[in-house]
Amino acid sequence: MGSVMSTAYEVLNVSTTANDAEIKQAYLQQVKDNPPDRDQEKFQLIHGAYSAIKDHKSRVSYALFTPPAVNFDTVIEHMLQTEHAVNFSAEFINQLLQASIDDTTLLNATATSKK
């Protein structure tokens, strides 16, 4: 499974229906938050995203020639999305600790000890 790619819209944090002005505003904000002297690579990503969708023609072009960013990783991400935070209660931690014990771990723990 490959890594999840961000679309130009995701990079600039705008909706796919955003207009020229909204996109420009989002771009300027992103540049302000990520100036080129801090992270050149991130800045290039932001600038590339803006160039790709800055006006109507570029957005149509982007929609036509950008391969779909949806891969199976993205599918899994959607499938396993939850609204809850992970529950690290003592009960679960205790269960996890119990479940962590197996013969191999116990053997390995002393196998490298001094004889």
Next chain:
Amino acid sequence: MKKKQTTTPAAPNSLELQAQTQLNAGKYKEAIGLYKKLLKISDHNEWHKKLAYCYVQRATALAAQGMFKEALVLWENHRQHTHAPYAAYDQYIIWLILSKNKARIQENIQQLSAQQLDKEYPALAAVLGLLILTEHPEFALDLPQDSMFIAHLQQVKMALQAYQDNNREKLDEALKQLPYRSAFKDFRTVLNALITLPESIDQARVLLAKIPDNSAYSNFAHLLLVSTFDGAELAKNLVKLSPTQRHIISHMKGFNKTQLEFLAHLTRQYEHLSDKVKFNMAIQYQSLCGTEFAKNYCQQLLVNYSAGHKIFKKNFGAVDEFENNRLHALACERQGNSYDAEHYWRLCIKELIGQHLEENNLKIALILRHLSKREEPAEKTELLIESLQYDAEDRDIYLQILQHYQQAEATKDYKLWLSKALKKFPQDIDILIQAVREATRNKTYKKASQYATKILKIDPLNTFAKQTLFASHLAHAYRLMREKSYPLVAKEIALAEALNIGKFYVKQTQLMRALLCFAHEDKEQGLQLISDALANLYTDPVNRHFHASMAALSAGLPVATILRVLPPAKDYLLTESEFTQFIQLLKQFINEADNSQIHKALEKVKAPLKKALTRQDFTESTLLHLCKLLEKLEHFELLRHCAKTAFAKWQKPIWMYYRVYADNNGKPEDCTKIELLSLEHYHEQAMLAKDFQTGIMLEKLIDRYYQVHPQKGMNFFDDLFGINDDDDDNEEGDKLDILFGHLSDEVVMKLDETVESLSKKTSIEQVAIELIQSVGEESVMLAIMQEPDLFSALMVVKAADKLGINIDVSLEDVLECYGVGKNIGSSSFPFPF
């Protein structure tokens, strides 16, 4: 049936050697047997030690295979041959725990001293700590109560209680009490990570990564780490866990029933995730990701999983044909299959046209432009022109079309598209600049000035427009001077000065004023002023002579009179920067003046120019620049000189182009057969090197040759023996006839085919170089150049050599016949190529 062997007891020395060998080889089972035999012979202390060692090694190996009971027996055997402290005692206790022998576990744990627990067996202590906290709290009762271990255990229990009570202060306090050297040190790190998690997942992950792989808590740390992941990373790790571990983490994550089903499904299929499986899972669990998302994903998968069409239709309705073709096209492009990609893009266009929607026009235009990117110039331009039918508002496309026609020197098409572009974008500076350049090329200065004035209205600081207007004022001033309208000349000079575009231009107006003084006011003063102005403009006499000649010719003034007051230029050797300045000046005059005038002016400076070309080591780009201008000017003498110099240094297609073009005074139809072969060879090289521009230039020369010399049979031998030649008295033909006249028609036909194919692969230069290397005769190249048929004759001998046909003509015969290499001895030499 085995034959009973009669054995004699082996001598102790031999047995000991065998035992040691087995021990060294790690064959402990065999070594144990041999040492036992030895001990029966003699109760040797060393053999006891070695036997004990072998028992422990064998026990460890069996335990690693899960054979704990067997391991225990062997370890206990070892104890009979040695004394405390026993090797691998901590492991022995672990094996006891794993074999679940409660009585023996208790017995051995009770024997552990505080010293052993706290100092000697830290790994065993860590394992016991973990077991006390989980499955075996009773172990704590059997351990020495005065040990540090028990004290630390109390702190850990307090910490866990504090965690359960969500009492951060108490938890921190308890963890602080645990020293670094504790059986619970890894557990403390994990607890610290747990505390950090709500604030920083990254920091918690760093802490968890600190737990070593051989720690009793490594599994626990890994499970906690997995619980911090999301999406694909989480799935990738979850599928590798045990069902219990997966179940706990899934519940910690709060997955619902469908998500748990999806996860179970994914775990079963994870190692075999085909497009079909992914497709079906996306449909089956679409309630989790949304129907639109699942539909888009499945449509994307249809590119490689066409069998899914029916299921897709059943679940989401008909497939969007445009989207389907688009995805296919993109998939083909990813695979580098541009042929099929174009097919699918064309289907996309068809679909879009069929929908009759205004908004589709831009998409069609963009697809056509996308397709144009991988085409060669002519096809690319056709697609760009087609795209304008759907989106006529893209000025960049007009500029690209103009650039293509300009490079291809398609003047008619260029003019047509320039006019279209000007009509469409009358205020576009880039297009107006193109218009200025075109007007300047055509020497329609008034038009150029009009466009330049328009540019300056839009961009008052535009330097190019100012330069154009400046040149226009000066050109007008020269014309007025020829007509002796001197007051108007002064007015034009003043207008040029008013543009105020830099020192170099001021110097040019100074020269203009000096010429005016010479023509209208005072000849002597004028000559002095001209000399001063030129000295201000150039450091070298060559540029001064050239500019002075051009100025005098343009103004209708006596050239010789003006040149007399300048320092002599004939013997001057130009530097690279002065030479570059000359090229710039020449370019300026080609744009502004008549070619005949430039030719006359060049006559005055051609000697120092040739000298510079011969003696100075100018860069290739400098010479290329000059050749382009000389070609435009059709000054073949200088072009010949320049191309010859360049070709000697760089044997590239472009230099062969200029050589043949100049050698034939711009009439490639007059070139020799050898030159034609060279053109064809270098054309092939240019195309292979993807130097299409030079390729097209060479192709034009070749086409022009064949327009005048239709290929007819194009047989090598037909040309060779003048079958298609009206001139029967050709002396060269006689030589070929002498050499090859005796060959039968059948042999001639065979040789003819081979020579044709060899000629395409071998250049004259190659043949000459190989011959020079082989016979040491430098005059070969010259001879070929002088007598083109010598090359043909050599190719025939080579063809015969390749075919293995004995034609009774050797390389020496050919060279002798053409009077080359007379100093070569009679001994034969191998054909060099």
